[in-house]
Amino acid sequence: MRRFTDENGWLYAVNRSNTKAVPFRCKPNQLFVRKEYYTEVDSDGSKNSRMELRLSQLESEISPILAKFMAAAEANKLPDLSRHQKSLWDKFFLLQYRRVPDLRDDDSWKNALEEYAQITSRLKKEFPHRVEEIEAFESDEEKIRMVNNAYVNMLDLPPGEPEKVLNRRGIILLRSARNKKFVIGSRPVIQMNMKNGRTLHDSYSEMWLPIASNLAIGVGTMWEKEKILDLENHSGMRYLNEAIARNSTSFASASLKLTQSIAMRC
Structure with a gap:
């Protein structure tokens, strides 16, 4: 700079x-x-x-x-x-x-959250005895935390x-x-x-x-x-x-x- x-x-x-x-x-x-x-x-x-x-x-x-x-x-x-x-x-x-933050634009976030929802939905079907545990990861706060961590790990x-x-x-x-x-x-x-x-x-x-x-x-x-x-x-x-x-x-x-x-x- x-x-x-x-x-x-x-x-x-x-x-x-x-x-x-x-x-x-x-x-x-x-x-x-x-x-x-x-x-x-x-x-x-x-x-x-x-x-x-x-x-x-x-x-x-x-x-x-x-x-x-x-x-x-x-x-x-x-x-x-x-x-x-x-x-x-x-x-x-x-x-x-x-x-860069610009890569995390609206479309990118939308796609990431949609994929996140698909993953949690699939997990609940595969592990019905752990539904309550999986649902704990579906709050807005947890979604943001997990997606942010995924972006970091992508690097x-x-x-x-x-x-x-x-x-x-x-x-x-x-x-x-x-x-x-x-x-x-x-x-x-x-x-x-x-x-x-x-x-x-x-x-x-x-x-x-x-x-x-x-x-x-x-x-x-x-x-x-x-x-x-x-x-x-x-x-x-x-x-x-x-x-x-x-x-x-x-x-x-x-x-x-x-x-x-x-x-x-x-």
């Missing part, structure tokens, strides 16, 4: 859930923050912060790689990540896509097909157009060019994660390990920034003028 601030350390943000969408100024530690968001809660109310600690550790491990991306882009050289660094980056990239799934595909695809360092800035959204990883059933298996599909006002990291092709690209025109910047803003409940940038302009379009 600090890589998106102005020269005085400020961000200019917009909450799109507010109908007026008026930009406000804030510090990086005041935006996209939810206390104990990745904490599991047991039925007795005790809390398990293992995922909070694991994410904190991963962020510490990824920091040198982010610095490496920044230095490579500035020097116009490829970052030359090791296999371990690439694997670590792929893991972080997917987590940035999966972990700890073993590597699957997405990780395998990212491992086969390279990395693109996308430098901003001259004197232009990327925005950062509450849903920071944006999918593009994925219509008509296109997936990450298709090298023409795109996913981008801005890591600074002047640099975004994307999923590369199957035949190139690493590549640096420059956005030559402002329309490309605008297209990507608007896509990030449209898919995020809130977004921010280092420029009040840019934030206002994007807000008016989205």
